[in-house]
Amino acid sequence: MSLAPRSSRPTSMPIKAAGSVPTGVRTLKRPPTLGGMSSVAAGLLVATVIKLAAVLPRQWRPWIFGALAFIGVGVMRWPLLWVMAALAPWAIFATWKYE
Secondary structure: OOOOOOOOOOOOOOOOOOOOOOOOOOOOOOOHHHOOHHHHHHHHHHHHHHHHHHHOOOOOHHHHHHHHHHHHHHHOOOOHHHHHHHHHHHHHHHHHHHO
């Protein structure tokens, strides 16, 4: 009985570079019916932003907070809950000070 740890792969098998797919292995593909759903969601989001922008008063403050939220969630990939928890008090304070 050997005290050496057992390996899950045989030692005679060559090691390939990371990221290479062995021949004969199938890769998972996205179903064709869901292929355009992200484009549809992005289009609906842009349409909603355009509708809301037409109704908002012409001030720079909402655009600043919207841009900060986009940078936090979209660019920095921070969780939406944390971004909103950080920005909401500042937005309320800025609106209260303005009025």
